[in-house]
Amino acid sequence: MRARLCSKAICGRPAAFTLTYDYAGCAMAIGPLSPTADPNSYDLCQIHSDRLTPPANWTLLRHTVFGGVEAAADPAPTQLV
Template sequence: MSCQGEAVSTLTYVYADSMAVLGPLSTQHEPHSYDLCARHSERLSAPQGWQIMRYVSVGNDF
C-alpha cells in the first residue's frame, strides 16, 4: 500500500480455495487483488494452510 516501488506483478486472493495467486501485472482492477513491486513479490508468504501459485513469464519465443 505504501511501497514506492514500481508494480511488476498482481497478487490475487482466492478465498474459496485458500490460495494466493501471483501473476503478471494486471491491466484492470479485480476485487481482492493487489499490485506488488519485485521485492514484495519475491518475499510473498501466505497464511498457514494456504498455497501460493506463482505464474512466471518466460517471454515470447515464437
C-alpha cells in the first residue's frame, strides 16, 4: 500500500490529517487521517494542518485523539470585522 501524501500542491510530506467540508453549514472539520482515501476530502500534512484557517464566517472543528479517546475542539467561527 502506498503512503498518502499531503493534498497541497508541491508538498511531498506524508499526510497525517483529513479535512472535510460542509458547504451548506459553512463548516470545515479536520481530524486524524481517515483509514481510506476519499475523493470528497483532502489529506494534509502536520504543517498544512496547523496553518489551516477557515474562510470568513466559517467554523473550523479540530478533532484530536487523546489516549485513544476522540475529543473535538470547537473554536468560535471566524467573523468579518
